[in-house]
Amino acid sequence: MTEASLKVAIIGSTGYGGVELIRILLQHPQVEIASVISASSVGEPIAAGYPHLNEIMCDTLDGVDPKEIASKAELVFTATPTGVSAKLVPQLLAEGLKVIDLSGDFRLKDSSDYVKWYKHDPVDEDALEQAVYGLCEWYGEQVQGQSFISNPGCYATAALLGMAPILKAGLIDPDSVIIDAKSGVSGAGRGVNLGVHFSELNENFKAYKVNAHQHTPEIEQVLSELHGKPVTVTFTPHLVPMTRGIMCTMYAKLKAQVSNEDLVKLYQEQYAGRRFVRIRPAGTYPATKEVYASNYCDIGFSVDERTNRVTILSVIDNVMKGAAGQAVQNLNVMMGWEESTGLLFTPVYP
Numbered sequence: 001m002t003e004a005s006l007k008v009a010i011i012g013s014t015g016y017g018g019v020e021l022i023r024i025l026l027q028h029p030q031v032e033i034a035s036v037i038s039a040s041s042v043g044e045p046i047a048a049g050y051p052h053l054n055e056i057m058c059d060t061l062d063g064v065d066p067k068e069i070a071s072k073a074e075l076v077f078t079a080t081p082t083g084v085s086a087k088l089v090p091q092l093l094a095e096g097l098k099v100i101d102l103s104g105d106f107r108l109k110d111s112s113d114y115v116k117w118y119k120h121d122p123v124d125e126d127a128l129e130q131a132v133y134g135l136c137e138w139y140g141e142q143v144q145g146q147s148f149i150s151n152p153g154c155y156a157t158a159a160l161l162g163m164a165p166i167l168k169a170g171l172i173d174p175d176s177v178i179i180d181a182k183s184g185v186s187g188a189g190r191g192v193n194l195g196v197h198f199s200e201l202n203e204n205f206k207a208y209k210v211n212a213h214q215h216t217p218e219i220e221q222v223l224s225e226l227h228g229k230p231v232t233v234t235f236t237p238h239l240v241p242m243t244r245g246i247m248c249t250m251y252a253k254l255k256a257q258v259s260n261e262d263l264v265k266l267y268q269e270q271y272a273g274r275r276f277v278r279i280r281p282a283g284t285y286p287a288t289k290e291v292y293a294s295n296y297c298d299i300g301f302s303v304d305e306r307t308n309r310v311t312i313l314s315v316i317d318n319v320m321k322g323a324a325g326q327a328v329q330n331l332n333v334m335m336g337w338e339e340s341t342g343l344l345f346t347p348v349y350p
């Protein structure tokens, strides 16, 4: 470890997002994990709940005490449920800590949207004003040098990276966007409930929160900003019996005559130099396994001349690019480091 290492703490280190942050940060050359934090298992070794960390990470879990965290670390990842981050983040910022929040609490700029879609009380307005939405491929310049980053939602990341370029280029009818999304079960976190019970999920495929998912206003917020006028989308998430991965299959009405090759060129230009977005050659489509355990987002297209619609496919690993990987990407950009530092994982295949 070099003396210049940034000391970080992880609140919610016993959850899937937190333990993925540990996996990434243990091999990040410019970071030292100074504290792993839990509300429910203080004093226990982190490896007790995650035996895959045996002899890799010997730390015991610290409690949630903002002053103590500030005495050990300069930056905190809050990998905590929505509603919990809302209360914690203002206390952490008040201690002078930098914060990267993985929850949905500070993504929506309009408090009334947050109350409506998340069904929580409004978040602290000062903290919300400080929050920068950390979709680096679009807002990287705004992330640089900031103290508080709100990490995008998993579905929103896949949907926005896939849909934003074509919308911004004015090639589709902005009122015609349909996002049909599927997620692996780790997206629901480590907590157990009937919805993620093996017998309920295995050999099953189900939609949930139809027209009511909390990432809908997040997707609309960004697309509206890029379009310059309000955009609404139809968004349907589904659960798939697999561990990791999100696929968004998206449809929109075309306003101009374009070919698959035109779209490949447009997307390659839009994402030139962006390490983590990979555009598929015309006529080929990405699959979730091709980004498994990596920070990549892979995108493919099919223009249908018969219906004058385009189908856009976008895949990510929900725990990586959809959560912990993107959070570390934000850390790198925030700190002025190379965006891909510690993140160049080759996808695990098969």
Ligand SMILES: NC(=O)C1=CN([C@@H]2O[C@H](COP(=O)(O)OP(=O)(O)OC[C@H]3O[C@@H](n4cnc5c(N)ncnc54)[C@H](OP(=O)(O)O)[C@@H]3O)[C@@H](O)[C@H]2O)C=CC1
Pocket (backbone or CB within 6 Å): 011, 012, 013, 014, 015, 016, 017, 018, 037, 038, 039, 040, 041, 064, 078, 079, 080, 081, 082, 084, 102, 103, 104, 152, 153, 154, 186, 187, 188, 189, 190, 191, 318, 319, 322, 323
């Ligand atoms: N899983 C995913 O793919 C994605 C998750 N997210 C978001 O990231 C956040 C973390 O998700 P994930 O890791 O999956 O969730 P988990 O349910 O797996 O973990 C949440 C963690 O939060 C901790 N926690 C709960 N209550 C408190 C509290 N009051 N104070 C401090 N810590 C608390 C728990 O730890 P303990 O009981 O030990 O305190 C738990 O380990 C969530 O907001 C989620 O919505 C975003 C994108 C994708």
Ligand SMILES: CC(=O)N[C@@H](CCC(=O)OP(=O)(O)O)C(=O)O
Pocket (backbone or CB within 6 Å): 082, 102, 103, 104, 105, 152, 153, 154, 155, 183, 184, 185, 186, 187, 188, 189, 214, 215, 237, 239
């Ligand atoms: C499969 C599954 O349950 N996925 C979660 C993903 C969203 C999430 O993690 O919550 P925030 O991004 O809003 O914080 C869900 O649909 O609620």
